[in-house]
Amino acid sequence: MFLKAVVVFFCVFGFVRSYEAKTALIVVDVQNCFLYGGTLAVGHGNEVIAVINNIRSHYDKLIALTVFTQDWHCWNHVSFASQHSGKKDYDVINLTYNDKGELCTSNDPRCVVKYNISQTLWPDHCVINTTDAKISANMSIQQGDVIVQKGYHCQVDSYSGFYDNGGFSHTEMNDVLKKNGITQVLVTGLALDFCVYYTSKDAKKLGYDTFFILDATRPVFESNVKNVTADLLSKGVHVINSTDIGDYIRASATRDIGDYIRASATRASSFTALVTVFVYFCI
Numbered sequence: 001m002f003l004k005a006v007v008v009f010f011c012v013f014g015f016v017r018s019y020e021a022k023t024a025l026i027v028v029d030v031q032n033c034f035l036y037g038g039t040l041a042v043g044h045g046n047e048v049i050a051v052i053n054n055i056r057s058h059y060d061k062l063i064a065l066t067v068f069t070q071d072w073h074c075w076n077h078v079s080f081a082s083q084h085s086g087k088k089d090y091d092v093i094n095l096t097y098n099d100k101g102e103l104c105t106s107n108d109p110r111c112v113v114k115y116n117i118s119q120t121l122w123p124d125h126c127v128i129n130t131t132d133a134k135i136s137a138n139m140s141i142q143q144g145d146v147i148v149q150k151g152y153h154c155q156v157d158s159y160s161g162f163y164d165n166g167g168f169s170h171t172e173m174n175d176v177l178k179k180n181g182i183t184q185v186l187v188t189g190l191a192l193d194f195c196v197y198y199t200s201k202d203a204k205k206l207g208y209d210t211f212f213i214l215d216a217t218r219p220v221f222e223s224n225v226k227n228v229t230a231d232l233l234s235k236g237v238h239v240i241n242s243t244d245i246g247d248y249i250r251a252s253a254t255r256d257i258g259d260y261i262r263a264s265a266t267r268a269s270s271f272t273a274l275v276t277v278f279v280y281f282c283i
């Protein structure tokens with residue numbers, strides 16, 4: 001009888017464990033370029049550093065993986081206003097691409113346009129191998145953390161940590177999360193209305209339970225905050241503050257387990273259930 005109890009305990013324990021949510025913290029672009037004194041400083045951007053470091057230390061046991069993204073641009077990147085004559089910072093232009101995702105330039109009339117992408121023009125920022133592009137020395141980067149670079153294709157911008165803005169190429173972010181068994185992500189960093197927003201949208205689209213941590217991000221344009229949060233909520237992204245992370249992560253894990261057990265209970269032929277019963281009666 002004791003042996004049977006032990007077997008059932010481990011079957012149930014392993015079964016429940018396998019459906020626990022596994023969480024990653026994504027820290028978007030907390031680099032010198034986006035901080036005070038940087039080439040594209042986000043207003044109050046430095047305030048996110050303490051919030052994010054606090055999330056790391058406070059929820060250390062709940063966060064299985066931390067991924068930093070790093071904006072990493074060619075010196076002549078297409079998103080820089082300096083590359084477009086007659087244009088200035090923050091102008092919005094239309095970029096055109098052919099079916100291979102190659103930029104159509106005005107001096108190539110043979111280029112057949114397949115995609116149109118609206119592009120905000122930025123000051124030159126986060127250029128590859130510069131001090132400006134380094135992740136802030138005040139961020140707590142630890143052993144086992146992963147850095148994912150983006151924006152290094154010179155002819156297309158990349159707000160999301162997963163894909164460039166045209167969806168022509170992807171980073172290693174999704175592979176890294178999948179390899180680590182991650183099911184939910186906490187998205188933080190800079191800037192709220194661009195890279196944090198796009199990273200959150202793509203994470204949700206890829207099936208991750210996504211938490212947009214409002215007090216761990218700051219916008220380029222304050223006027224965008226309302227629309228960004230409304231859009232994320234409409235897509236099923238949770239918009240929360242860092243003080244509530246513990247409640248949400250635990251609640252979410254419990255809900256996932258509950259859903260699975262309920263679903264499994266309705267499937268009498270569930271392989272796991274059969275194996276458990278078989279083991280139980282054969283000992």
Ligand SMILES: [Zn+2]
Nearest residue numbers: 071073126151
């Ligand atoms: Zn950039």
